[in-house]
Amino acid sequence: MIVLSGSVLSAAEQAYLDGLSQRFGLILTEQAEGWHLAWQSQALVLRHTDLPKQSDIVVDFASGSASYRRQHGGGMGEAIAKAVGLNKKRDLTLIDATAGLGRDAFVLACLGARVTLVERNPLVAALLADGLRRAGEQPDLSDWLPERMQLHFASAQQALTELDAVEVVYLDPMFPERQKSALVKKEMRAFHQVVGEDPDADVLLPAALALASKRVVVKRPAYAPPLAGTKPSHEVKGKNNRFDVYVKAAI
Numbered sequence: 001m002i003v004l005s006g007s008v009l010s011a012a013e014q015a016y017l018d019g020l021s022q023r024f025g026l027i028l029t030e031q032a033e034g035w036h037l038a039w040q041s042q043a044l045v046l047r048h049t050d051l052p053k054q055s056d057i058v059v060d061f062a063s064g065s066a067s068y069r070r071q072h073g074g075g076m077g078e079a080i081a082k083a084v085g086l087n088k089k090r091d092l093t094l095i096d097a098t099a100g101l102g103r104d105a106f107v108l109a110c111l112g113a114r115v116t117l118v119e120r121n122p123l124v125a126a127l128l129a130d131g132l133r134r135a136g137e138q139p140d141l142s143d144w145l146p147e148r149m150q151l152h153f154a155s156a157q158q159a160l161t162e163l164d165a166v167e168v169v170y171l172d173p174m175f176p177e178r179q180k181s182a183l184v185k186k187e188m189r190a191f192h193q194v195v196g197e198d199p200d201a202d203v204l205l206p207a208a209l210a211l212a213s214k215r216v217v218v219k220r221p222a223y224a225p226p227l228a229g230t231k232p233s234h235e236v237k238g239k240n241n242r243f244d245v246y247v248k249a250a251i
């Protein structure tokens with residue numbers, strides 16, 4: 001069942017959603033109270049019944065901060081690029097096993113990586129699929145993005161045993177917010193409501209290390225302990241986070 005409220009679907013929209021569900025095996029039902037899929041300006045969005053449309057969650061690679069970052073120097077100097085090793089090899093193969101809204105995956109793909117995005121939440125996967133579809137229709141993205149960003153709807157546990165080996169596995173599981181989280185952006189809090197916590201995140205590290213031939217990179221809030229309590233080979237500090245790097249072989 002597809003949950004869309006406040007929208008009267010045209011036949012074309014309904015067919016599009018059915019196609020999306022079939023292609024990725026998505027069962028789109030309400031997952032978090034009050035959050036449902038809706039259409040806004042030809043894009044699929046997640047909307048909360050009690051929140052204004054400005055709080056909609058959408059994947060938009062073609063405009064907004066993702067695009068600004070791409071056009072204004074989101075480059076090899078960024079901590080994430082160094083952590084992953086893109087400063088050494090541009091066309092790394094990479095699995096982002098906790099893809100979320102695909103922002104990190106987009107940064108990495110813009111720099112040259114071939115990224116398989118793994119997401120287990122069906123509503124988030126639907127947003128990703130729709131964001132990738134719209135980006136693939138943009139003139140400045142269409143010639144490279146569909147080839148470099150592929151969506152895989154599955155749990156990371158499953159994907160990391162099923163997918164072909166890659167050079168790098170990237171992990172960014174949800175981490176419990178700090179008590180006084182005034183600094184946590186409104187948008188992030190909303191996203192937290194939809195996907196909840198990731199209490200099983202620790203098991204992803206050994207699975208990722210088994211599949212990656214070069215390294216595993218884990219994004220963590222600066223105050224968080226390393227994933228699974230496992231000390232990384234080294235850390236790369238970002239503006240608001242750090243990247244724990246587990247090296248298996250040189251890139």
Ligand SMILES: C[S@@+](CC[C@H](N)C(=O)[O-])C[C@H]1O[C@@H](n2cnc3c(N)ncnc32)[C@H](O)[C@@H]1O
Nearest residue numbers: 098099100101102103104119120155156172195
């Ligand atoms: C913090 S968000 C990732 C944000 C992402 N790096 C970005 O730039 O947009 C974590 C995401 O990972 C997903 N996730 C967590 N554990 C997962 C697992 N075991 N398998 C697949 N997806 C998972 C959650 O549903 C959530 O969407």
